[in-house]
Amino acid sequence: MTTAADSLEFSLTERAAKRVAYLIEQDGQAGLMLRVAVSGGGCSGFQYGFSFDDTVNPDDRTFERDGVVTVIDETSLELLN
DSSP: OOOGGGGOOOOOOHHHHHHHHHHHHHHTOTTOEEEEEEEEOGGGOEEEEEEEESOOOTTEEEEEETTEEEEEEHHHHHHHO
16 A cells, blocks of 8 residues: 655765764664654644654654664654655
8 A cells, every 4th residue: 555655755964974973882882773763742742753663663764874773653744744
């Protein structure tokens, strides 16, 4: 099944990818990915979350830049668009 999020793209800058790679290396856990999430924030608008994760869920899309994998769920990806 194709969703609206299938045609959406996301990218990190080269500098951001290098910084994320450094932070993952400092964590010392192999296989970590950057997870980006958007949630409703009430009166103040959306809240943006950034964390490291080692799981890809069925509704996630993955994007790679310079060896860094970013994981974003379809709803968050649509909100980022």
